Amino acid sequence: MNKFYWLTILVLSILYMSCEPENPYKTDKFTIAKGQEVFELQCAACHNFKSSGIGPNLAGVTREISHDSLRDFIRNAPDKIKQGNERAKRLYAEYKTFMPVFSHLSDPDLEAILAYINTQENDLDSKSAKDFGTPLQNPIPDTILNSGKTLQLKLITQVPATAKEKPIARINKILSVPGSQRIFINDLNGVLYELKKERIEPVIEISNHYENFISKPGLGSGLGSFAFHPEYLENGLFYTSHTEEPDPLKRSDFSFHDSIPKKLIWILTEWNQENPDKTEFSGTKRELLRVDMVTQIHGMQEITFNPTAKKGEEDYSKLYISIGDGGSVGSKYLSLTQDKSKIWGSILRIDPSGSNSKNRQYGIPENNPFFNDKNALGEIWAFGFRNPHRITWDSQNGNMLASEIGQHNIEELNLIEKGKNYGWPKREGTFKMFTETDLKSVYALDSEENDGFAYPVAQFDHDEANAICGGFVYYGKAMPELQGKYIFGSIVKGRLFMLNAEELQLGKQAVIEELNITYNGSTTLKSLTESERVDFRIGIDANGELIIFTKSDGKIYKVIGIK
Numbered sequence: 001m002n003k004f005y006w007l008t009i010l011v012l013s014i015l016y017m018s019c020e021p022e023n024p025y026k027t028d029k030f031t032i033a034k035g036q037e038v039f040e041l042q043c044a045a046c047h048n049f050k051s052s053g054i055g056p057n058l059a060g061v062t063r064e065i066s067h068d069s070l071r072d073f074i075r076n077a078p079d080k081i082k083q084g085n086e087r088a089k090r091l092y093a094e095y096k097t098f099m100p101v102f103s104h105l106s107d108p109d110l111e112a113i114l115a116y117i118n119t120q121e122n123d124l125d126s127k128s129a130k131d132f133g134t135p136l137q138n139p140i141p142d143t144i145l146n147s148g149k150t151l152q153l154k155l156i157t158q159v160p161a162t163a164k165e166k167p168i169a170r171i172n173k174i175l176s177v178p179g180s181q182r183i184f185i186n187d188l189n190g191v192l193y194e195l196k197k198e199r200i201e202p203v204i205e206i207s208n209h210y211e212n213f214i215s216k217p218g219l220g221s222g223l224g225s226f227a228f229h230p231e232y233l234e235n236g237l238f239y240t241s242h243t244e245e246p247d248p249l250k251r252s253d254f255s256f257h258d259s260i261p262k263k264l265i266w267i268l269t270e271w272n273q274e275n276p277d278k279t280e281f282s283g284t285k286r287e288l289l290r291v292d293m294v295t296q297i298h299g300m301q302e303i304t305f306n307p308t309a310k311k312g313e314e315d316y317s318k319l320y321i322s323i324g325d326g327g328s329v330g331s332k333y334l335s336l337t338q339d340k341s342k343i344w345g346s347i348l349r350i351d352p353s354g355s356n357s358k359n360r361q362y363g364i365p366e367n368n369p370f371f372n373d374k375n376a377l378g379e380i381w382a383f384g385f386r387n388p389h390r391i392t393w394d395s396q397n398g399n400m401l402a403s404e405i406g407q408h409n410i411e412e413l414n415l416i417e418k419g420k421n422y423g424w425p426k427r428e429g430t431f432k433m434f435t436e437t438d439l440k441s442v443y444a445l446d447s448e449e450n451d452g453f454a455y456p457v458a459q460f461d462h463d464e465a466n467a468i469c470g471g472f473v474y475y476g477k478a479m480p481e482l483q484g485k486y487i488f489g490s491i492v493k494g495r496l497f498m499l500n501a502e503e504l505q506l507g508k509q510a511v512i513e514e515l516n517i518t519y520n521g522s523t524t525l526k527s528l529t530e531s532e533r534v535d536f537r538i539g540i541d542a543n544g545e546l547i548i549f550t551k552s553d554g555k556i557y558k559v560i561g562i563k
Contacts, residue, residue, distance in 0.1 A: 024067035025118040026111060035116030038109045040263065041217045042102065044295055048330055049120040055095060062118040070114060076101050078532060095408065097466050097492060100533070104165065132434050135441035139409050139431055140461040144497065147513040149481065151496065153548065153557040155519070157198045161554060162189035167535050169554030170215070170222065174539030174547050178230050178307065181542045185549070185556070188222035189215045192240070194279045195556070204271070204281040212244040214264065219296045221264060225303045229352075230317055236273035236283065239319060239352065241266055241300040252290035253359050254343040260333055266291045266300035268321065270352055288352065288361045291323065291343060294331050298324025298387040298405075306400070308393045314367055320381065321348040322388035322402065329386070329425045329435060330407075337425055338384060340376040345424055346383040347391070347402065347416065369419030384422035384453065390470025391416070394501050396484070401504070403470030403488060404456070407433075408440045411468035412456035413488065415504050420454040429459040430509075457504040458486075458512055460497075465490030469538055473501045476544035479562040487515070487538060487546060494525030494534030494550075517548075519557065529553050 026032070046055035062070065065087070073080055073088065077099035080088035091099075102110075159169040170188035174195075177184070183195040184203065190213055192203040206223050207213045215222030221243040229237035246262040255262070267290050274283040293299055302322040309315035325345040328336040337345040354363010357379070370376035387405040394401065400416040410429030414422055425435040431442035460468075471488035485498040496515040503510040522528040525536055528550070535551035546559035 025062065026115040031112050031115045032119055035112035035114070039113050039116050042105070043113065044327070055099065056091065058117055059120045062114070067114065071110060074102050074105070074110060074113070076103060097462070132432055132443040135443060136431065138461070138463060139429070139442050140459065144460060144464050144512050144514050147498065147515055150516040150518050150563050151559045152561040152563065153517055153519040154560045156556045156558050157195065157200060159185070159187065159193070159200055159554040159556065162187050162191065166531060166553070167551035170218070170551050171549050171554060171556070172537060172551070173225055174537070174549065175226065175228065176542040177228050177232055179233055183541055184226065186223050186226050188220070188224065190223050192223065192226060201279045203279055206240070206242050209285060210242065210244060210267070212247065214243055214245055217296055220299055220301065221296050224266070224300055227303045227305055227319065230305055233276050236276040238271050238273065239303055240269050240271065241303050242269070243299065246292065252292045254289070255292040256336060260294060262292045263295050264293050266293060268300070268303065286361070289359065293326035294333055294336070295327030297327045299326060301387065301389050302391050304391050306393055308395050308398055317351070317353065318365060319350050319352050320391055321350065322385070322391060323348065324385065324387040325424065330439060334425065334435060340370060340380055340383050343377060343379070345385045346380045347385065347388055348379040349381040350379055381418055382416050382420050382422060384424050386424040389468065392470065392472050394473040395475055396473070399501070399504060401486065403468045405467050409442045409461055410459050411465070413458040413468070413486070414454070415457045415506055417454065417506070421452060423453040423455070427453055427455070430455045454506060457506065457508065458499055458510040460512060465493045465495050467491035469536060471538040472540050472546070474544065474546065476540070476546070478545050478560060481562055489536065489538065491535060491537070492533055494529070494536050525550065
């Protein structure tokens with residue numbers, strides 16, 4: 001009987017194992033390690049396993065959704081929405097943005113990502129935001145009204161493709177040389193061009209000068225920004241920011257503890273063009289500073305000089321640099337932000353010709369707000385930012401304006417004043433956040449709360465659009481109706497907005513109106529680019545006329561009139 005009992009157990013065990021469903025996720029260490037590597041490169045900008053942010057928290061998702069459904073969703077989330085998939089529709093409604101298509105991922109890489117995600121359990125911090133009240137489902141109920149005004153576009157040129165898939169040319173910023181009609185534009189994939197009427201001529205390829213240059217995985221990495229010294233035509237000096245992989249043999253000027261991952265480095269470079277009249281670069285370079293980043297997002301977004309400053313004035317030839325939080329908040333390294341002793345989430349102001357910095361490669365102006373503060377970085381002009389994307393000045397009143405790309409709810413325009421704290425990550429727009437456990441929710445401020453933060457002078461929520469596209473206060477001649485209007489928009493959805501620049505005042509909110517466009521029968525940038533993600537930017541030429549350019553198709557347009 002004993003033998004029969006154990007034989008029965010053995011047969012039942014074999015039958016049970018044969019009926020048990022096979023685990024669809026790979027479990028070997030090599031695949032999981034590869035999955036973590038690809039996840040951090042392709043996914044970590046929007047997802048993590050500690051909180052919801054730009055996208056949902058993925059901890060435990062493989063226990064909720066089938067392997068095949070997750071795989072198909074990652075491959076093409078927009079297609080799932082079009083097919084009527086209920087989960088896809090719900091996530092789009094909740095997060096108000098499309099997840100990009102990842103058709104370029106190989107099958108082994110996709111399976112590796114899924115294997116890595118499958119190792120992550122949901123272990124959220126036990127802290128609660130109950131004292132903050134109820135999360136706001138629609139923080140700004142008011143709708144942006146249409147102005148009824150339509151901008152007329154004229155195609156200038158097509159930028160050479162630097163990628164096979166959209167965005168085919170990651171054009172990011174247009175800038176004219178001070179005192180001339182010359183216009184330049186950069187492609188994040190590493191090329192700076194001069195725009196000569198309808199022709200595009202390369203100035204410099206960063207990879208020819210920095211062998212460790214990288215522009216992947218996108219997300220703002222690459223040749224980020226550029227700026228010309230106010231006296232470029234005489235001294236040939238211009239500046240660029242770009243990304244590289246971390247170098248274990250060279251310590252950055254601004255870094256953090258080795259327990260925190262370093263995904264890439266931003267480098268600020270001064271170039272000296274031997275003959276400023278020529279397009280193609282020939283000359284020398286020197287490195288000014290290096291900054292480590294936790295992730296690939298929210299890096300060194302802008303470098304720029306104040307074009308309203310005159311020679312002899314304090315702000316003349318001082319370089320402003322906007323540094324995002326580097327994804328540190330989303331990765332739960334909260335100690336790197338909301339701290340004027342650290343560089344992340346701040347706008348810097350330096351003197352490229354000086355040498356009193358720690359590395360002796362640039363100067364720190366004595367009239368910077370924290371120059372004499374031993375507990376702060378002297379380079380900081382203002383702090384408390386998530387992703388200060390673009391900086392501009394109103395040429396009539398000298399106001400400094402910075403657009404701030406938001407997390408899950410609010411896009412904002414800030415009036416920048418020296419030494420001010422703009423709130424991130426304790427604030428998003430004019431709302432509270434409980435960042436310890438949740439990057440998705442915002443809460444109402446207490447009435448007349450005096451918290452020392454500077455709040456935006458204009459804002460809109462994600463019911464309207466995602467990712468504010470910083471712009472300019474218009475003083476051109478082609479459109480008198482727009483004189484004194486700050487023109488800006490939404491990078492993702494391609495909507496154009498305006499507001500009265502004279503209304504911009506700390507403590508108040510300016511009224512935003514929408515602008516329309518027209519070109520060859522198209523009335524929206526979405527239809528013009530034939531893309532759900534327009535990915536557009538705004539520039540101005542030497543005469544102050546507006547230029548609109550779209551990364552998705554690499555085209556540059558000039559605004560020639562309004563009706």
